[in-house]
Amino acid sequence: MGIYFVDFENVNSNGLVGISKIDLNENDKLVLFYSENAKSLTIDVHKELEKIKAKKEYIKVKVGTANALDFQLASYLGASVGKDNTKRFFIISKDLGFDAVCDFWKSRNVIIKRIDSINSIDRNKEDVVKCLEKTLSEKDALKVYKIVTTFKTKQGIHNNLVKTFPSKDNKKASEIYNAIKNLIDDKK
Numbered sequence: 001m002g003i004y005f006v007d008f009e010n011v012n013s014n015g016l017v018g019i020s021k022i023d024l025n026e027n028d029k030l031v032l033f034y035s036e037n038a039k040s041l042t043i044d045v046h047k048e049l050e051k052i053k054a055k056k057e058y059i060k061v062k063v064g065t066a067n068a069l070d071f072q073l074a075s076y077l078g079a080s081v082g083k084d085n086t087k088r089f090f091i092i093s094k095d096l097g098f099d100a101v102c103d104f105w106k107s108r109n110v111i112i113k114r115i116d117s118i119n120s121i122d123r124n125k126e127d128v129v130k131c132l133e134k135t136l137s138e139k140d141a142l143k144v145y146k147i148v149t150t151f152k153t154k155q156g157i158h159n160n161l162v163k164t165f166p167s168k169d170n171k172k173a174s175e176i177y178n179a180i181k182n183l184i185d186d187k188k
Contacts, residue, residue: 001027004054004118005077007093008034009069011117013042015092016049018119024054032056033073035063067097074101077112085110092118119187120152131179140165144176153188 002024006015024030030052039060041049049056059076061069077089089105089112091098098114105112115121128148132141147160161173 002088002090003029003031003080004090004092005073006030006032006118007069007073007091007095007098008032009038010093010095012038013040013045015094015117016041016045017117018048019045020048020051022118022121024052026053026055028054030054030056031076032058033061033069033076034058035061035069037063070095070097074098077101081105081110081112089113090115090121092116127183128180131183132176135175135179144180148180148184154184157184157187 004024008015019030030049059072061072063069073091077091080087081089089110091101091112091114093114094116096114102112102114128145129138129141132144136144143164144161147157147164151157151160158173158177161176162170165172165176167173
């Protein structure tokens with residue numbers, strides 16, 4: 001169960017690409033903060049938003065002062081933490097200023113992650129291990145998990161699999177890549 005706070009002025013539609021693939025359910029909530037400066041979704045992202053089961057809330061913020069959206073998002077986040085601090089909280093923004101908000105709450109034992117885009121959310125370790133249970137030991141599957149969560153492109157993942165699991169004609173890396181392919185199809 002998580003709440004995802006989107007700084008739409010900062011990430012626009014690109015920050016939501018892949019949202020239909022992260023398995024949000026009816027217990028999750030997407031809170032999209034937008035303004036007159038950023039109020040248009042691409043058709044593709046709109047289609048993805050229609051597919052997700054999470055509750056959606058769209059908040060049009062008043063702008064006119066510096067960081068107006070950021071302050072409103074941080075206030076809403078604080079109110080949400082006050083209601084239930086056991087949920088997973090994410091701020092979707094490239095604005096590093098939100099790292100101070102994450103650090104503030106971390107010192108109070110509430111974990112909030114700032115991520116650049118929705119497809120930056122950590123992959124589920126169990127999914128990776130399960131895909132590879134017939135191919136690798138759990139220890140090696142966890143190496144693959146680290147590669148999947150570290151590299152942002154399919155090419156980067158493949159190149160690092162080749163380095164980590166060398167074999168003649170790169171067969172081992174290709175076998176691993178094919179096993180996890182459906183888990184990384186949202187990457188470039």
